[in-house]
Amino acid sequence: MQDSKTPSEIYRIVLEGLQGTPETELLEANGITEAEHRRWKILFLSAARKGLETETSGLPGVAALLPAREANFAHLANSIPHAVFCKDLGGNFLYGNPAYCKAMHLSLEELRGKNDYDLHAPEAAKKYRSDDEWVAATGEIFNCQERHVRPDGGSKWIEVVKAPLRDEEGRTIGVMGMFWDITRQKEIERELCEASANLEYRVARRTEELLEANRRLEEGVKLKNDFMSAVSHELRTPLTSILGFASLIRRDAANVRTLTCETLPQTRRVITRMESNASIITDEGLRLKRLIDNLLDLEKIGSGKMTWNDEVFDLNEVARASAEAMKGQFAAKPQVELGHILYTDPIPVRADSDRIKQVFINLLNNAAKFTEKGRVELAVGIRDGRWAEARVTDTGRGISKQEIDRIFEQYYQGAQPLIQESGTGLGLPICHQIITHYGGKFWAESPEDGGASFHFLLPLHAGD
Structure with a gap:
């Protein structure tokens, strides 16, 4: 596969990443993909292995003949903050750069010859050994993000890359790998996930509130429409009564004018009926007044214009x-x-x-x-x-x-x-x-x- 960058550019990009530049920033600044960046880090491991042969007993070494670029990778492995290591097929450590030795609280001499079961809890050691065997058996690159439990009980998230360690004839003689701390990255991802979930919750809740407000608004419109219908009815009923009984009073008043002393009992009945009709008019008028007073009171209270005589x-x-x-x-x-x-x-x-x-x-x-x-x-x-x-x-x-x-x-x-x-x-x-x-x-x-x-x-x- 042809690289999109020159060897010197690849070296610079990998170096910047190993020195702490965020991967997303590297990808965007250099116009490369995540897959390219990961492959170049694996190439670094291969070149670093060649450059470190003089420091790893038991490995055939021809370090004096290494190109300058591979020697540079060897120097880089000893100076970067990322942990780099090599193991043989039995899982015994051949090499660990200063960052790895520091993480294990061991010197390079103390690390050599030990295996994962000497350094980690049995469950973790079994998992690491299984990963190594898969790499050695398949010849493929292994990459994962996992939680690493330290001997003191603490833990951190790390990203791990492992690849076959081969001799000059291409035979697999072990496993080389590198890992780096991504705890802060995981924390940011978790915070972003929580923020996203919280945002989704807030949006959903706000949507529910708006839907409920809209429902209440529509209901309020219906109530007001019903209210206007009721007000029309309430106004129409007493007005109809007032007009009807006023007409009866006018008719009775006209009849009274034609009555004589001989028809006095009839006159009294007419006057009684007129008084009854007038009473109905009064009651209906008071009913209208109460309705109008309620409307005015509600408007005044709502607008703050009510006069309070305390x-x-x-x-x-x-x-x-x-x-x-x-x-x-x-x-x-x-x-x-x-x-x-x-x-x-x-x-x-x-x-x-x-x-x-x-x-x-x-x-x-x-x-x-x-x-x-x-x-x-x-x-x-x-x-x-x-x-x-x-x-x-x-x-x-x-x-x-x-x-x-x-x-x-x-x-x-x-x-x-x-x-x-x-x-x-x-x-x-x-x-x-x-x-x-x-x-x-x-x-x-x-x-x-x-x-x-x-x-x-x-x-x-x-x-x-």
Whole structure:
């Protein structure tokens, strides 16, 4: 095989590699392949063997007739930091350069005549001897990377190259080899492998996060679309009622003008009907107002434009007032009892009392909406001497485990379709944002046997 470099260039490249220049740098700088570089190192071993014959007893020597280049390789073998050695066919060492002798903690005289079983653990010695026999039997070059265990128990990674040692007639008379420490190279490879695996893991994790974010985004878009449908329904229903009953009132008012004293009973019936229709208009108008107020509150809280009128107040009083305000709604559900449990002592809280009342009203309204019979209870107290605690509990159908973590999301109303249940899914998110604005905690619980309870904590006011 014809070399791509001249002998002097080959000598320079091999020398630079043996003196510590990284192989990848050598390959790139000189435009050669890894196979070429490895073959040239083997050629070095062959030439070094010839140049070292004068120093290896038992080998036929004609060192005086060696070319200068082979003599240079012999000098190089004695000066490089890589370990070079020669063995006979019985596995006995004939030669080791200074680097090899240093690695074995022996002088050259002490090394000669010893074998691998004298220097290494039995398992390692058996492996090294097997490699030597394969090289001697096949006449081929052996190359591997392996972990070498030192006599002191330590270990290091080495790259080993072995080739047949031949006499002048080409007969195999032993094995020559060279090895060098690649522990740092292995560490870098391991670090790169770990970094690659970590990068792949991080990419996979980030991809999952992005896919999940995309899924939630798509779900959010669907929720908003459902919300707009629900809002349209919520606005259309009271407006239809207002327009319809306003038309009836106009008709009844026209009829009243034609009535006389003789038709007084009929007049009273018409006026009663007009009052009932006017009441419906009022209720539907209040319903519209609550919807619009919720929308405005959510927008203000989200944009930081909400006005908070903070003051110190007794949470007992706000809870009592909230329960009183809801009596009318619960009166329409005779099978549902509304009760409240107050604390024996004042519960001082610094916040916007109207907003905290809004939280109570929303929670009680939500409980009434999902409870067909049983009891809804509002209770307040003090926890751990640091928190004002409030709880609204109902005996309704409860909340599934899958939904309990999502009910505070805007527009979300659980598994029930928005249009079938009155509301827009804004009440609980508003409650959550009001409580967290004051450094509080807000959560929900729902046992498997039904019912739900909503809890919130607010910091107690310690006084001025």
